[in-house]
Amino acid sequence: MLREIRNNYQKHKLEEAKLPEDPIALFDYWLKEAIKEKVQEPTAMVVATAADGIPDARIVLLKEISDGNFHFYTNYHSTKGRQLATNPHVALNFFWPELERQVRVKGTTSKVNDALSEEYFNTRPRESQLGAWASAQSETLTNRQQLEQKYEELEKHYEGEVIPKPAHWGGYQVEPFEIEFWQGRPGRLHDRIQYQKNAQGQWTFRRLSP
Structure with a gap:
């Protein structure tokens, strides 16, 4: 109880x-x-x-x-x-x-x-940096795959490059x-x-x- x-x-x-x-x-x-x-x-x-x-x-x-x-x-x-x-x-x-x-x-x-x-963004793990770009935080997703596809696209886009901090x-x-x-x-x-x-x-x- x-x-x-x-x-x-x-x-x-x-x-x-x-x-x-x-x-x-x-x-x-x-x-x-x-x-x-x-x-x-x-x-x-x-x-x-x-x-x-x-x-x-x-x-x-x-x-x-x-x-x-x-x-x-x-x-x-x-x-x-x-x-x-x-x-x-x-x-x-x-x-x-x-x-x-x-x-x-x-x-x-x-x-x-x-x-x-x-300065802080640059100390984050690369996966978290990509996540900050991939996630339109609090917005509605059609499904999980939509988020993962966006992440994969960004991963390829920034391959071998420094990931900049999003303005948002x-x-x-x-x-x-x-x-x-x-x-x-x-x-x-x-x-x-x-x-x-x-x-x-x-x-x-x-x-x-x-």
Whole structure:
């Protein structure tokens, strides 16, 4: 029965006296611990958008943290890309069950510069580069063969050549204004610490009831 599935969290705790002033420092520490503990897909994050008041969510991979911003890459013509063009605000969610931890982020997106997107694109496996060209992300396909045929055509077209970054593909950076750290604790008395950024760009935190 679903009602009987539960875990008693007891691995870690959050203490105010040990918290850094900058939440990015704590996030970086938690992420490194998740990688060290071999959490499956430690950089996976839910990206939730809201266009026309209707929420939408999907999982993407965090690719960089730069100047306190979270970076991910996608097709600008995709559903999420169109939604971000309408409403740049997003919510991110990281969940590392092996560490009994969750991080929630609220922020505002903007596109990274094209040079940075191209730099990252050039590090991707060739198959992924071809996939970025082959897939009209979020558009309707007649069948699987249509996608595979397009991929094969591009593979032949770029054989022996460097694959350029598509103009419709690139990165977003999420500038956070709120970050919440959730640490599972026994008896469902979990630790929740919420950081908020003020108008001067300074972070403050408070403890929330679980």
